[in-house]
Amino acid sequence: MASDKSTPPLTVDSLNPKVLKCEYAVRGEIVSLAQKLQQDLQANPGSHPFEEILYCNIGNPQSLGQQPITFFREVLALCDHPTILDKSETQGLFSADSIERAWQILDQIPGRATGAYSHSQGIKGLRDTIAAGIEARDGFPADPNDIFLTDGASPAVHMMMQLLIRSESDGIFCPIPQYPLYSASIALHGGTLVPYYLDEATGWGLEVSELKKQLETARQKGITVRALVVINPGNPTGQVLAEENQRAIVEFCKKEGLVLLADEVYQENIYVPEKQFHSFKKVARSMGYGDKDIPLVSFQSVSKGYYGECGKRGGYMEVTGFSPEVREQIYKVASVNLCSNISGQILASLVMCPPKVGDESYESYFAEKDGILQSLARRAKTLEDALNSLEGVTCNKAEGAMYLFPQIKLPKKAIQEAEKAKKAPDAYYASRLLNATGIVVVPGSGFGQVPGTWHFRCTILPQEEKIPAIVTRLTDFHKKFMDEFRD
Amino acid sequence: MASDKSTPPLTVDSLNPKVLKCEYAVRGEIVSLAQKLQQDLQANPGSHPFEEILYCNIGNPQSLGQQPITFFREVLALCDHPTILDKSETQGLFSADSIERAWQILDQIPGRATGAYSHSQGIKGLRDTIAAGIEARDGFPADPNDIFLTDGASPAVHMMMQLLIRSESDGIFCPIPQYPLYSASIALHGGTLVPYYLDEATGWGLEVSELKKQLETARQKGITVRALVVINPGNPTGQVLAEENQRAIVEFCKKEGLVLLADEVYQENIYVPEKQFHSFKKVARSMGYGDKDIPLVSFQSVSKGYYGECGKRGGYMEVTGFSPEVREQIYKVASVNLCSNISGQILASLVMCPPKVGDESYESYFAEKDGILQSLARRAKTLEDALNSLEGVTCNKAEGAMYLFPQIKLPKKAIQEAEKAKKAPDAYYASRLLNATGIVVVPGSGFGQVPGTWHFRCTILPQEEKIPAIVTRLTDFHKKFMDEFRD
Structure with a gap:
């Protein structure tokens, strides 16, 4: 019989090397730091120069306050608990077309078995x-x-x-x-x-x-x-x-x-x-x-x-x-x-098949949808303009999706400081930004970039009333950062 | 520039060989045959000697008529559409403790963002x-x-x-x-x-x-x-x-x-x-x-x-x-x-935290749970006894889980017939069973078995009122199968 020494205990070195090689910056080091700061703020309010963490690292709209589309959630709730479909109270709580759609969907599920x-x-x-x-x-x-x-x-x-x-x-x-x-x-x-x-x-x-x-x-x-x-x-x-x-x-x-x-x-x-x-x-x-x-x-x-x-x-x-x-x-x-x-x-x-003109929910559905998309367009524009107004920053238009990916021309001194901190220059910038403002962005190195250029990804998802404060905080931070490191 | 001949079109031979090697019998060939028979039955009722397919291939209780636990579904529906939590009609439709639990859960979700x-x-x-x-x-x-x-x-x-x-x-x-x-x-x-x-x-x-x-x-x-x-x-x-x-x-x-x-x-x-x-x-x-x-x-x-x-x-x-x-x-x-x-x-x-004694839902919850588990125990015993009464079949007790895994001693002639049909003997038995009765079981070869022994896996999940008919059909089929092939 082989002895118990023959198989060493499980260590990182004995894991699948493909796993070790894999990286996922969107939930990487910067997010761990943000979570730590958030715990600090909960334990000691006032311990940082900001009141909340603004997660602009990930395309997660509802985490930043976006509300779900009512019709979609009505149908989901009814399909989760179909026994209420027949009850009279349900008509007071749900739109007629969500009830109808839930019935249609149940009929599409063999045996109406939503748990199968x-x-x-x-x-x-x-x-x-x-x-x-x-x-x-x-x-x-x-x-x-x-x-x-x-x-x-x-x-x-x-x-x-x-x-x-x-x-x-x-x-x-x-x-x-x-x-x-x-x-x-x-x-x-x-x-x-x-x-x-x-x-x-x-x-x-x-x-x-x-x-x-x-x-x-x-x-x-x-x-x-x-x-x-x-x-x-x-x-x-x-x-x-x-x-x-x-x-x-x-x-x-x-x-x-x-x-x-x-x-x-x-x-x-x-x-x-x-x-x-x-x-x-x-x-x-x-x-x-x-x-x-x-x-x-x-x-x-x-x-x-x-x-x-x-x-x-x-x-x-x-x-x-x-x-x-x-x-x-x-x-x-x-x-x-x-x-x-x-x-x-x-x-x-x-x-892929939302309410149509004439359906009871259509107007409210369209208002919700249009409100969100119009607001996203305004937020994209405001943030893009703000970024382009910063020294050494250029930012292409967000024609679509949920992100801006500005390029920052970092001063040599900042790059040297990043080297001392053993960070990529963009990661250094992002962690300084987070520590100063609570704004979480992902360093460009997590996405790849032309060597020697530096970027970060910032979502356009914070709710609209927060955008002015974000612009101010970002602008102030950037100015101080450049003042500190300008060549 | 390389020509378009340099990369051949995607074929099975150029896929990842690990994918080709992978097998998953629970949704394998026997299920494809079952789906075909089901389509036949829909198109031509009466085209087979049974009226419905009984999927005993997979541990999928609700597909065979098991009802979800009411309390669980109430909470899920409320969490899917929390805006109804405050409405008066909701109290007529949902139990008090499901409403309370939904509030607790929402409070555990940062920003109550159930869509994040x-x-x-x-x-x-x-x-x-x-x-x-x-x-x-x-x-x-x-x-x-x-x-x-x-x-x-x-x-x-x-x-x-x-x-x-x-x-x-x-x-x-x-x-x-x-x-x-x-x-x-x-x-x-x-x-x-x-x-x-x-x-x-x-x-x-x-x-x-x-x-x-x-x-x-x-x-x-x-x-x-x-x-x-x-x-x-x-x-x-x-x-x-x-x-x-x-x-x-x-x-x-x-x-x-x-x-x-x-x-x-x-x-x-x-x-x-x-x-x-x-x-x-x-x-x-x-x-x-x-x-x-x-x-x-x-x-x-x-x-x-x-x-x-x-x-x-x-x-x-x-x-x-x-x-x-x-x-x-x-x-x-x-x-x-x-x-x-x-x-x-x-x-x-x-x-992991169902209703407790004293909660409004507890009695109905316990009745639902106990009803299902007691019934599963009875079904397991009935099917086990039925299997053990068949010629050449031995079946261990289902002490737990959702399956029986009987061994069938197949006659030599049946094994020869399977060889002719280019099937493993247990797969041959399972496909004959399906074609004769509509009962879908998974051949033992999908799970592994001592070489030279043959088994199948059959769930204990058909609803209790169907069990007698299943026992009769299975017993009749097995008798005829043995009469056809007995050494």
Whole structure:
């Protein structure tokens, strides 16, 4: 018998090295510091020069006071406890169309069993509704059998990475800057992130010439590039791609045999009249590419948009252009986790099929939705202007999504000070900002940036009445910081 | 520029081979056949010799008619739509203690934001409640910081496999028969399943001598065994471990430096008076092993027990005995997916802290719970007796969990017929059973079995009024099957 010395106790060094390599800045060191400061403030009010922590690190609207859309929550509550649907009091508490919708949804669930595991792709009737919503959005057919409902978009992204990555010789094309779910997922699955740089000077433009150059470089290194991730509207960059640009990207993927992974979770978050959201599937179909011509996955989530239902963990991916054999493998991986949560599934169907003109809830629904989106647009503009007014800071417009990603030209002395503190210069700036103002932003290094440039990501999500104070605090902090370090 | 021939289109052969290797029988071929038959029945009623498909393949109680616990659903509905909490009609629709509990839970959620991402381990107040529930169950302290809330138990199992498995030289000890989540997860993460056989002759006994023998064998093959999975109550085997036996297992893990992964999702499902559930943590603590002495993970889920809320995807793991550095890595992996769904988190807190004597809901809650558990015990006994009365079939008692796992001694001619049909003999039996009766069971080969023996897993979950008909259909089918093939 081997002795008990033969297996050493579990240490970090004996964990899966892919896990060690993975990083996720959005919930990284800066957030731990923020949580510590928040505990300080609770224990000793007045212990810091601010009264509350403002979490601008993450696209989590309701944590900052955004209210849920009433209709969606009415339907969810009724589906959670359907025995009240028949009661007279219910009509006083819920809108008529939410009651009707809840009945419709219950009828779509086999045996009305809202507590049962569903089909591993999600409840068929809800997928029908989602497919109809996609069709209405795009003007091209959508097939409910192409929909895989998931607990938010993140597990869907992991699933695709798991399928595509065989070894570190497999590469996944990602924008830089990127949302760190991608770098984290690629690291966890042992692949290689192949970067393509968005051009900050042209409003985070995505140039096919850059894609070609980087693909060539990767191939010379022996990397098989398997897929291209596009985030549109951009995260953390906020740009909305022009349709012409999207066509070029589709053509590039088609030519190079790449799977197009389209992160379209911000499809409802567009703030400028000159831009519109076009799904990559719509663009591909309008170019004449049918279901068999190009493998394309579109990710959607209930966490973003005007609904911002992050805690519900609902989302889906629409999977087109794969062979039946590959589809079967995707289904198998989905089935190992049985199914995504039913409330999230229901909510995904609701956001793709909200109240319509004439429905009892329509007016209040539209007012809530429009109020949120208009306010987000104003907040984006105010914060963008404020950032651009700071010494050494330039900030592209947030055309969409929920973020600004300003560049800060840091003085040499600040960079030296960061080195002394053993921090990246942008991380140093972010931690100074947090300690001085309570505002939590994520250093650009967590997303990737052109070497030698420094950025941070700041959400546009604090409630509107707080924005002036944030602008003041940020402006004061920045001025003092520059006064301290100016070359 | 490389030509478009350089990257071949995506085929099964170019997918991650770990995905191809993964199998998940519970939703495998037999279920696809069942779904096909169900479609037939809908399109052409009377096209098969049965009127409905009876899904006995999966522990999915509500899909077979089990009703949710009223109190749990009341609280969930109120938390989904808290604006009704203040309305007078609400008191007519909901119990006083569900309203009170909903307020308590809302107060535990920062900003009462039920639609926000939570802390990546789950809402702290809910973890407090769960820790208190564990303490009340075990009589030993539990720390809310040790709780990681997850979307059901499956993602928690994947997380631990991801941390522990570095390569195929890393082994995870699993019982045979096992719940195929484990074999699937080990395959997806590229590790090696190291089997230990449960002894069918002694009621699926788990012998430490067998563990020692298999550990030795694995080490001789160069496998580093990292963890031991124990499923108690057993799945698919239904046995409940004796405390004495659990102590020996703890001692073995301690001696051999193994992480103990305790699947305790059936902790509420015990049907025999002579057996009780003891968590492995309680057993380890009662042996004097403290938090630092043994790395131990306990998995719990809202999908099982008397609640059976599979579709809510709630669950948690309690992680003890790991170093702070390792814990940080677990946290990081959890944070990449942001958080589990909040309804599932709330439900996990409710099942660990249900109504108490004196609460308005207590009587109805207890009646619902007791009704379900008593009925499950009766169903288990009736099905067990029926199976044992069949020619060539022996079935151990379902002391707990939701399954029976009978052994069938198949006649040689049936085995030859299965070979002709290119099926494993147990898969052949299961598909014949399905085609003749509409009853869906999972072939034993999906769980693992001693080579040359054949089994199937059948849940005890069809509603009680259907059990007599199931027994009749199964008995008739089996008799005809044996008449056809008897040696």
